[in-house]
Amino acid sequence: MSERYLQNSAALIFSTFILVACGGGSESSGTATPGLPNETLSSVAALGEQIFNDASLSASGKMSCATCHQPAAAHAAPASGTNGIGTPDGGPALDVQGFRKAPSLRYLKFAPAFNFDAEGTPNGGFMRDGRFQSLAEQAGKPFFEPHEMALANAAELASKAGAANWAAAFKAQFGADVFGDPAKALDRIAYALAQYQKEDPAFAPFDSKYDAFLAGKTTLTPTELRGLALFNDPQKGNCAACHPSARSANVPGPLFTDFSYDVLGVPRNDKIRANRDTNYFDLGLCGPFRKDMTGRTDLCGAFKVPTLRNVAVGGPYFHNGRFATLKEAMRFYVRRDTNPEEWYPRLPDGSIDKFDDLPAAWRKNVNATEVPYNRKAGDAPALNDSEIDDLIAFLTTLNDGWTPQH
Numbered sequence: 001m002s003e004r005y006l007q008n009s010a011a012l013i014f015s016t017f018i019l020v021a022c023g024g025g026s027e028s029s030g031t032a033t034p035g036l037p038n039e040t041l042s043s044v045a046a047l048g049e050q051i052f053n054d055a056s057l058s059a060s061g062k063m064s065c066a067t068c069h070q071p072a073a074a075h076a077a078p079a080s081g082t083n084g085i086g087t088p089d090g091g092p093a094l095d096v097q098g099f100r101k102a103p104s105l106r107y108l109k110f111a112p113a114f115n116f117d118a119e120g121t122p123n124g125g126f127m128r129d130g131r132f133q134s135l136a137e138q139a140g141k142p143f144f145e146p147h148e149m150a151l152a153n154a155a156e157l158a159s160k161a162g163a164a165n166w167a168a169a170f171k172a173q174f175g176a177d178v179f180g181d182p183a184k185a186l187d188r189i190a191y192a193l194a195q196y197q198k199e200d201p202a203f204a205p206f207d208s209k210y211d212a213f214l215a216g217k218t219t220l221t222p223t224e225l226r227g228l229a230l231f232n233d234p235q236k237g238n239c240a241a242c243h244p245s246a247r248s249a250n251v252p253g254p255l256f257t258d259f260s261y262d263v264l265g266v267p268r269n270d271k272i273r274a275n276r277d278t279n280y281f282d283l284g285l286c287g288p289f290r291k292d293m294t295g296r297t298d299l300c301g302a303f304k305v306p307t308l309r310n311v312a313v314g315g316p317y318f319h320n321g322r323f324a325t326l327k328e329a330m331r332f333y334v335r336r337d338t339n340p341e342e343w344y345p346r347l348p349d350g351s352i353d354k355f356d357d358l359p360a361a362w363r364k365n366v367n368a369t370e371v372p373y374n375r376k377a378g379d380a381p382a383l384n385d386s387e388i389d390d391l392i393a394f395l396t397t398l399n400d401g402w403t404p405q406h
Contacts, residue, residue, distance in 0.1 A: 041199050043173060048196025050166040051189055057160050058149035059092040065142065065193065068102040071202060074310035074400060076104035079324065083271035086321035090148040097273050098147045099282060099289075100128055101321035106400070107307050108135060109198045110251055111259060122285060124259045128303045128319050131290040135197055140190035154182035161185060206253040208309065209402040210245075210394075214253065218404060220397060227394025230387055237383060237391055238371040242305045256308040256398065261285060263301040265336065265366040267343050268357035269320040281359055282320065300362040312396040320357070326395065330388045334372045334381040 041049065051057065055064040067088050069075040080088045086101035088094075113133045114125030124130060126138040142148040143157050151157050161167060162179035171178055174188045197203050212218040220228065230237040232245060239245075243256040261284070274280050282288065285299040293299060303319045316322065317329040332343055340354045347353050355363040367373050372382030383391065 042195060043169075044192050045195040045199040047166060047170055047173060048192035048194070049200065050164075051161075051193055052196055054164055054166070056164055057143060057151070057157065058090070059151055060090070060094050060149075062094060063088070063090055063149050065139075068142070068148070069105045074104050074313045075106050075203065076310075076313070077102035078314045079316055079321075082273070084316065084321075084324070085269065085271050086316040087147075091146060091150045096147040096150070099272060099274055100319050101316055103128060103306060104310060105197055105203060107204050107255055107309060109204060110248075110255055122261045122299065122302070125304065127289075128306075129284045129290040130261070130304055131292075135194035136187075136190040139193035139197075140186055143186075154186040157189070158182040158185040161189060204252075205400050207402060208400055209397040211253050212402060212404075213397070214247075221393070223390050223393040224397055225394075226387075227390040227392065230383065230391050231394055235371055235382075236387070239308070239391075241370060243308045257305050260305050261299070261302040262305055262367055263358075263365045264303075264318070265301070265355035265363070266318045266320060266322050266332070266357060269322040272320060275357075281357065283358070283362070284319065297362060298365060301358045301365050308395060309398045310400055312392065312399055326392055327388060330383070330391060331385075334383045334388070337368065337373055337375045338377060338379045338381045340377060 052065040055062050055067070058064065068077045070077060077087055079086060082089055082097045085098070087098035088102070090096050090098065108126065111126060112124035114130040115123055117123050122130065126132040126135065132138040132141065143151050144153070151160070158179045158181075161170065162185075164170075167179070170188070170192075174184075178188060179185050209218060209220070213220050228245070231239045231243075234241065242258055242260060242262060244258055245254050245256065247254050263284075268275055274282075280288075283300040284290075284303040285293055286296050286302075287294045287300075311317075312326055315326060315329070316324050317326065323329040323332060335342055340352050344352050344354050344356050355366050358366070375381070
């Protein structure tokens with residue numbers, strides 16, 4: 001039995017005596033500070049930890065939140081699921097394939113709600129299309145997705161939760177009648193999951209080698225320093241344009257995302273079953289999963305810029321898991337326009353079907369102006385293979401859990 005489990009159990013027992021009057025759990029009692037070590041979770045967050053790991057809350061009885069967001073994979077999914085697209089198969093029989101690579105949950109507590117900034121560009125939100133406004137709203141949805149935990153409704157979730165080994169503590173926290181009100185039970189379960197992600201330092205440790213470098217506690221190797229320079233150079237990698245490497249205000253370290261959206265024209269992934277239908281397209285902000293902006297055709301194909309923290313832990317990469325390795329992904333960035341034949345199929349007339357995972361009408365949305373996308377077929381790529389290797393060496397310094405080598 002882990003020390004963490006004992007600590008959490010003690011917190012839950014304690015909460016039974018002092019928090020019954022709370023009833024709604026509208027605020028966390030935790031004292032965790034973002035990014036700082038704190039092994040004590042609030043009673044609500046401790047419940048969230050148990051819920052996060054509880055596979056009994058799925059139709060199969062074998063899938064939990066942790067199935068798609070594995071701590072060992074930086075709270076993302078490795079190359080799992082049918083054909084390794086990066087999201088485990090779900091549903092009652094664990095045979096329903098997903099549509100998108102399961103993203104990491106790390107550092108999400110710093111994400112703003114979805115909004116349009118002063119220039120009218122989309123920013124923030126949760127999920128790859130930003131359709132949820134908070135961690136709690138996001139946390140409640142996978143229970144009912146047919147390709148994930150696949151429960152029928154909130155009543156089924158409440159019934160399963162009422163039989164869980166943490167049910168008594170949950171009732172002590174949120175009221176004895178909580179499972180009799182499915183909507184309330186769902187709301188409190190999602191709230192507990194969100195508090196767990198906000199309070200557990202494992203979701204935002206800021207303990208990478210790059211964090212230590214910024215704190216003056218270590219140095220980067222010459223290769224890593226070259227990679228950092230390429231990362232920030234607006235005429236080379238230009239990665240920092242969307243993945244800032246400097247600290248944000250009120251955040252312990254750089255988040256390596258500006259929470260913006262971009263249309264990259266990632267090639268179609270034939271390993272995704274839905275793509276067998278040639279009329280099916282995953283267009284990000286304008287659908288099919290997000291429903292409120294289907295009329296914003298200028299945003300079709302746009303997906304949220306993810307953090308690059310832990311990007312080197314493992315692929316596949318991009319929203320559709322098209323590339324298995326980080327080097328493939330990096331080569332796509334810099335050779336998409338100089339060597340499109342490497343990434344896209346040819347049409348019967350021999351021409352290249354560039355940006356083939358977008359309907360022809362929306363291919364004009366693809367970012368073709370910023371470095372490194374501002375090149376033409378036959379031009380020299382912004383980075384050569386040696387420079388890509390340097391860049392990857394730098395990206396590896398963003399892995400959480402770094403310890404000095406002696």
